Amino acid sequence: xxSRSESACSLGESATVMTSRFRMGKAHPAPxxxxxxxxxxxxxASALARRLSAGLGALEVGHFPDGESHVRLGxxxxxxxxxxxxxxxxxxxxxxPLVFAADAARDLGAARVGLVSPYLAYMRQDxxxxxxEAVTSRSFARMLSASFDxxxxxDPHLHRYGSLDALYELSAVAVHAAPALSTWVRxxxxxxxxxxxxxxxxxxxxxxxxxxxxxxxxxxxxxRGAREVEIRVANIESWRDRVPVLIDDIISTASTMVEVVRxxxxxxxxxxxxxxxxxxxxxxxxxxxxxxxxxxxxxxxTITHPTNRIDVSHLLAGHLRERVEEATEKAGxxxxxxxxxxxxxxxxxxxxxxxxx
Numbered sequence: 001x002x003s004r005s006e007s008a009c010s011l012g013e014s015a016t017v018m019t020s021r022f023r024m025g026k027a028h029p030a031p032x033x034x035x036x037x038x039x040x041x042x043x044x045a046s047a048l049a050r051r052l053s054a055g056l057g058a059l060e061v062g063h064f065p066d067g068e069s070h071v072r073l074g075x076x077x078x079x080x081x082x083x084x085x086x087x088x089x090x091x092x093x094x095x096x097p098l099v100f101a102a103d104a105a106r107d108l109g110a111a112r113v114g115l116v117s118p119y120l121a122y123m124r125q126d127x128x129x130x131x132x133e134a135v136t137s138r139s140f141a142r143m144l145s146a147s148f149d150x151x152x153x154x155d156p157h158l159h160r161y162g163s164l165d166a167l168y169e170l171s172a173v174a175v176h177a178a179p180a181l182s183t184w185v186r187x188x189x190x191x192x193x194x195x196x197x198x199x200x201x202x203x204x205x206x207x208x209x210x211x212x213x214x215x216x217x218x219x220x221x222x223x224r225g226a227r228e229v230e231i232r233v234a235n236i237e238s239w240r241d242r243v244p245v246l247i248d249d250i251i252s253t254a255s256t257m258v259e260v261v262r263x264x265x266x267x268x269x270x271x272x273x274x275x276x277x278x279x280x281x282x283x284x285x286x287x288x289x290x291x292x293x294x295x296x297x298x299x300x301x302t303i304t305h306p307t308n309r310i311d312v313s314h315l316l317a318g319h320l321r322e323r324v325e326e327a328t329e330k331a332g333x334x335x336x337x338x339x340x341x342x343x344x345x346x347x348x349x350x351x352x353x354x355x356x357x
Contacts, residue, residue, distance in 0.1 A: 078109030235345025
């Protein structure tokens with residue numbers, strides 16, 4: 001046996017292992033759809049499976065001593081729709097295990113393999129800003145399109161693209177978080193004024209304002225560099241009776257929000273609430289916001305972060321329901337585990353290695 005095979009058999013001794021494990025009842029037929037969570041996505045996968053009455057499977061992700069990934073599916077996927085859950089912030093280390101898991105599911109007989117990625121990475125490099133640059137949004141889209149049948153995400157950063165269809169060669173759905181943001185603002189902020197820090201945030205400011213029953217305005221931003229911006233605020237003093245709520249899709253460096261906060265303070269407005277869909281938070285971004293004088297920073301749970309206050313699992317489940325119901329309506333799922341190399345009653349060959357009970 002090779003050293004690599006020995007490592008795979010005793011991975012606990014030779015590699016770091018991260019496991020998303022959810023045991024299925026032995027006596028019941030396996031659901032026709034099963035969620036598999038990449039490490040760090042267990043809470044979201046569990047919430048989605050519960051909302052959709054779908055199965056939860058086990059997925060092990062580890063690393064061999066040389067740094068290569070080891071991926072093992074710990075549940076039966078033959079004939080089933082597999083929904084891999086993996087939010088893609090800090091994507092480079094996540095991509096290989098994700099693609100390996102999708103390929104393994106397909107090789108083991110999954111009927112369809114979909115990706116639930118609450119945050120979709122590599123959307124902002126959407127053009128060649130300087131000669132020779134890779135347009136990574138397109139490169140990333142080609143990689144995922146080759147591995148999955150469909151994709152569901154939350155508010156991707158569509159700037160120069162009209163929709164995900166302009167990038168992805170699969171069925172791609174963008175779920176909008178604005179209803180959840182509106183509900184949170186309505187329930188937690190008295191007399192809010194919804195503020196979009198730049199033209200790109202106008203769609204969120206408008207929709208959240210409408211849903212929360214609050215006025216909104218959009219500021220003008222000129223970017224001077226990766227971390228330097230200039231904000232123009234017109235007639236902001238007339239809103240001193242309102243609580244400013246800054247809305248944006250991604251909080252990354254937070255340089256835009258920090259500059260807006262300074263202007264609001266100078267204009268005599270109350271300390272603002274900062275609300276973001278995706279909690280990317282590069283470097284010391286959260287500390288910079290807090291030092292600028294915000295009253296609270298709130299984000300959705302598309303990326304796990306201490307600022308998460310807004311749950312979007314119900315919005316994702318609403319768009320995934322059709323996928324799960326479609327799987328249920330099609331050919332019946334396998335009832336229990338077939339022996340290795342055996343056959344199910346409908347003639348389909350079982351191709352997966354035996355899973356531990």
